[in-house]
Amino acid sequence: MDQNRVLRFLGQAETCRVLLLMVLVVAFVLGFQYLELSPLSIVLPGNGTVSELRESNDTTKSVENETFLASQEAPSVLKPYNSSTEVLKSFEDKFLNNSPKTETSGQSRGNKTASSPHSLQPKIPQIRKKHRQRIIKKPPLVVISITQMNNMILKRHSDPNNSLAPRWGSKVDKELKTARDKIKNAALVKKDDSLYAPLYHNISIFKRSYELMERTLKVYVYSEGDRPIFHQPEAIMDGVYASEGWFMKLMESSHRFLTKDPTKAHLFYLPFSSRILQQKLYVTDSHNRRNLVKYLRNYIDLIASNYPFWNRTRGSDHFFTACHDWAPAETRGPYMNCIRSLCNADVGVDFVVGKDVSFPETKIDSSRNPNGKIGGNRPSKRTILAFFSGNLHGYVRPILLDQWSSRPEPDMKIFNRIDHKSYIRFMKQSRFCVCAKGYEVNSPRVVESILYGCVPVIISDNFVPPFLEVLDWESFAVFVPEKEIPNLRKILISIPVWKYVEMQKRVLKVQKHFMWHDGEPVRYDIFHMILHSVWYNRVFQTF
Ligand SMILES: *[C@@H]1O[C@H](CO)[C@@H](O)[C@H](O)[C@H]1NC(C)=O
Ligand SMILES: *[C@@H]1O[C@H](CO)[C@@H](O)[C@H](O)[C@H]1NC(C)=O
Ligand SMILES: *[C@@H]1O[C@H](CO)[C@@H](O)[C@H](O)[C@H]1NC(C)=O
Ligand SMILES: *[C@@H]1O[C@H](CO)[C@@H](O)[C@H](O)[C@H]1NC(C)=O
Ligand SMILES: *[C@@H]1O[C@H](CO)[C@@H](O)[C@H](O)[C@H]1NC(C)=O
Ligand SMILES: *[C@@H]1O[C@H](CO)[C@@H](O)[C@H](O)[C@H]1NC(C)=O
Ligand SMILES: *[C@@H]1O[C@H](CO)[C@@H](O)[C@H](O)[C@H]1NC(C)=O
Ligand SMILES: CC(=O)N[C@H]1CO[C@H](CO)[C@@H](O)[C@@H]1O
Numbered sequence: 001m002d003q004n005r006v007l008r009f010l011g012q013a014e015t016c017r018v019l020l021l022m023v024l025v026v027a028f029v030l031g032f033q034y035l036e037l038s039p040l041s042i043v044l045p046g047n048g049t050v051s052e053l054r055e056s057n058d059t060t061k062s063v064e065n066e067t068f069l070a071s072q073e074a075p076s077v078l079k080p081y082n083s084s085t086e087v088l089k090s091f092e093d094k095f096l097n098n099s100p101k102t103e104t105s106g107q108s109r110g111n112k113t114a115s116s117p118h119s120l121q122p123k124i125p126q127i128r129k130k131h132r133q134r135i136i137k138k139p140p141l142v143v144i145s146i147t148q149m150n151n152m153i154l155k156r157h158s159d160p161n162n163s164l165a166p167r168w169g170s171k172v173d174k175e176l177k178t179a180r181d182k183i184k185n186a187a188l189v190k191k192d193d194s195l196y197a198p199l200y201h202n203i204s205i206f207k208r209s210y211e212l213m214e215r216t217l218k219v220y221v222y223s224e225g226d227r228p229i230f231h232q233p234e235a236i237m238d239g240v241y242a243s244e245g246w247f248m249k250l251m252e253s254s255h256r257f258l259t260k261d262p263t264k265a266h267l268f269y270l271p272f273s274s275r276i277l278q279q280k281l282y283v284t285d286s287h288n289r290r291n292l293v294k295y296l297r298n299y300i301d302l303i304a305s306n307y308p309f310w311n312r313t314r315g316s317d318h319f320f321t322a323c324h325d326w327a328p329a330e331t332r333g334p335y336m337n338c339i340r341s342l343c344n345a346d347v348g349v350d351f352v353v354g355k356d357v358s359f360p361e362t363k364i365d366s367s368r369n370p371n372g373k374i375g376g377n378r379p380s381k382r383t384i385l386a387f388f389s390g391n392l393h394g395y396v397r398p399i400l401l402d403q404w405s406s407r408p409e410p411d412m413k414i415f416n417r418i419d420h421k422s423y424i425r426f427m428k429q430s431r432f433c434v435c436a437k438g439y440e441v442n443s444p445r446v447v448e449s450i451l452y453g454c455v456p457v458i459i460s461d462n463f464v465p466p467f468l469e470v471l472d473w474e475s476f477a478v479f480v481p482e483k484e485i486p487n488l489r490k491i492l493i494s495i496p497v498w499k500y501v502e503m504q505k506r507v508l509k510v511q512k513h514f515m516w517h518d519g520e521p522v523r524y525d526i527f528h529m530i531l532h533s534v535w536y537n538r539v540f541q542t543f
Contacts, residue, residue: 134439136395139482140348143461146468146479149353150201153469156354157540164316164337165543172218172266172317176542179216183209183539194524196509198475206470210524213535219257220265222303229280229295230272240444241275241323242364243343246516248273248321250527257531262309267317267538270299270338274322274330293330300334313337316541319534321359325440339534343442348462355541357533360466360514360526363444365420370516376428376453379504385411386457386492387430389418390445393438396459399485400436412489427452431500432478432492434459446477447514455503457492459485467513467529469536476506 144152156162166173186208190197197203228235233252236245248271251257259265281292304310310318319339322331328344328351336350345351345358364370376382392398404414413426414434427433433449437460446465449456456477458465465473473479480491495503512522513529521527 137439139395140461142348143481144347146465146474149347149464149468152347153354156352157537160543162354163541163543164314166313168312170263170312172264173542175216176266176539179209179212180539180542182212196506199472199506199510200470201472202470209470209536209539210528210532213532214256217257217266217531217535218259218264219251219254219267219269219531220259220262220309221252221269221271222307224302224306225271225299228273229277230299232273232276236273236275237367238364239275240361240363241273241343242367242370243359243362244273244275244321244323246362246364246370247359247527247530250521251531254521262307265309265317267319267339267534268309270303270318270320272296272299272320272322274324274327277330278324278326289326289330292326293333296330297334317538319357321530323359323361339537341530341534344440345464345466346441346462347464351464353464353468355537356464357530357537358464358466358468359530360447361442361444362447362514362516362526364516368518370518371451372448373424374451374511374515379431379501382429382431382454382504383411384413384426384430385409386432386434386488387413387426387454388434388436389413389415389423389426390436390438390443391417394440396436396482396485397438399482400434400459400488403485404488409489424452427454430454431504432457434488436460437463450507450511450514453504453508453511455500455507457488459488467533469533471510471513476503476510478503 183205186204189195189204189207192203192207195203195207200206225231231248231252233245233247233249236242237249238245251269252271262268277292277295281295282289283291300310300315315334315337316339318337319341320331320335321341323343325344327342328340328346328349331338331340331342332350339355339357340351341357341359342351343359343361345356347353351358362370363372365372388400388404390397392401401414401416404412405416413430418426427448431454433445433452433454434457435443435445435449437443441460441463443460446456446458457480458477459480459482461482465471465477478492478495480488484491512524514526515522516527517525
């Protein structure tokens with residue numbers, strides 16, 4: 001805390017000038033590079049310059065297949081996570097064997113921390129210090145690897161004990177079960193024109209599930225809910241919470257998926273914005289969110305008394321999307337059975353993989369151009385090994401900067417905040433873009449890296465990446481445990497060039513799953529992928 005505070009103050013005062021100077025120097029060098037006037041070329045670790053790197057090309061395989069670092073010690077392969085601890089086991093069991101809560105009323109907010117499966121506590125505003133100082137979370141005691149998350153999804157999807165049986169049957173249950181059977185017996189797809197097989201856990205399953213969603217899925221949107229917190233996507237079409245507005249807008253205007261007849265609906269959408277909720281109802285410096293929680297709770301009371309659908313499934317076929325940091329805490333209680341699509345997807349808090357859906361955070365600068373200046377350099381023109389820039393939020397970034405911002409290696413560009421133009425340029429010129437958690441696990445950098453063709457390096461223990469249900473994230477991103485930050489460079493340079501080139505290609509292939517489209521959404525785009533994850537989890541929790 002102390003260190004962090006000091007760093008933050010420093011960051012605003014003296015370091016500012018130093019940083020500006022650094023940025024100017026870097027920009028200068030890069031500017032020269034860009035214009036190809038520079039006699040310098042950025043030297044790669046070990047031996048040889050970047051210009052020797054070639055992209056995938058049959059004639060240059062031997063060059064590609066050299067590692068970035070020829071000279072240093074044997075490459076340290078990414079260490080497997082330590083999964084042997086008892087605490088992990090019990091933690092996993094807790095999530096896997098816990099049936100969803102059956103109370104629609106839920107527990108009181110003040111008590112939920114008592115039942116938290118481990119000591120990772122969410123921020124509670126009441127105990128915040130003065131001056132809007134945020135409580136900085138501590139590192140999690142238990143780290144769940146991506147492989148373990150994948151296994152947790154499979155387990156949850158094959159165990160009826162984890163799902164709530166509806167109180168009474170309906171035609172839609174049968175349709176979901178039929179879809180489930182069809183997906184499980186999907187015809188083998190080896191190659192597909194629009195899907196690149198290495199990106200998926202199982203392309204046959206994904207393709208079948210997606211097509212069945214297109215053919216089958218009907219979503220009902222409740223008309224209840226006052227503007228602007230409900231039903232007003234226009235209010236939140238840009239900024240870091242813009243995914244809320246974009247999803248709401250496309251969902252509420254979907255010709256394909258909407259139904260006006262709730263008895264035909266497989267899913268019920270609760271159309272609110274967690275960001276606008278905070279903007280409209282949070283009393284500045286009140287350190288109290290009870291009114292926000294109450295507001296959302298009243299909404300559930302309203303729809304549960306006006307319609308039979310909530311009571312039928314106790315909310316488990318209802319979903320919402322929410323990107324604000326507070327959304328997980330605000331949607332406990334009655335919302336816990338819902339499919340909660342959260343940007344702050346932290347499996348160490350109460351995000352339930354296989355039920356909840358990781359909602360991609362997309363930073364939108366202009367709502368007319370939601371995907372930004374998509375693009376970036378070819379691998380051989382990516383002269384920087386790793387790039388990060390950002391405010392010193394949370395506990396991970398100070399460690400990252402402490403370790404890497406003032407080291408002699410010129411290929412590590414790890415900064416405090418820099419200007420937006422340079423930020424984008426670095427993303428387009430770097431091989432790896434570090435997505436380090438801020439106050440919470442999520443960061444807009446994950447999608448940014450992908451859109452700029454930079455292989456994401458996720459340093460955020462217990463973050464559940466978007467579309468994990470179907471995407472094989474480890475095939476195109478690197479997950480570095482927080483405790484391995486000192487080894488960051490070693491880990492990255494140990495990735496052979498041929499492997500890097502392959503990962504980068506996959507990053508380009510996965511871009512379409514992270515792009516918004518105005519008007520009519522496009523097949524396999526981010527809107528459809530979010531909806532697909534919700535559909536997929538619903539289908540596989542219907543027994
Ligand atoms: C760099 O490579 C050259 C030949 O390609 C070799 O002679 C030289 O020793 C290498 N330097 C280092 C530091 O490995
Ligand atoms: C591979 O390299 C050859 C010779 O340098 C070149 O003619 C060809 O266009 C390259 N192919 C690709 C896919 O870059
Ligand atoms: C895993 O953790 C346990 C207990 O913390 C420790 O005894 C064991 O040596 C660790 N294993 C590895 C491979 O690090
Ligand atoms: C939390 O709930 C438990 C039982 O559900 C109760 O015994 C305990 O007093 C509650 N704690 C608080 C702080 O309300
Ligand atoms: C589900 O619960 C029942 C009864 O509690 C138990 O007998 C059964 O083994 C459980 N199934 C699984 C897959 O754990
Ligand atoms: C993918 O799923 C299909 C359908 O369940 C199955 O037949 C196939 O073996 C799976 N492929 C892989 C690579 O797991
Ligand atoms: C749903 O259940 C709640 C609480 O059990 C009850 O108050 C409400 O009237 C029920 N809704 C309907 C439509 O029956
Ligand atoms: C492109 C290419 O030739 N890649 C090869 C590099 O080396 C690894 C193993 O050392 C092979 O598996 C790749 O096929």
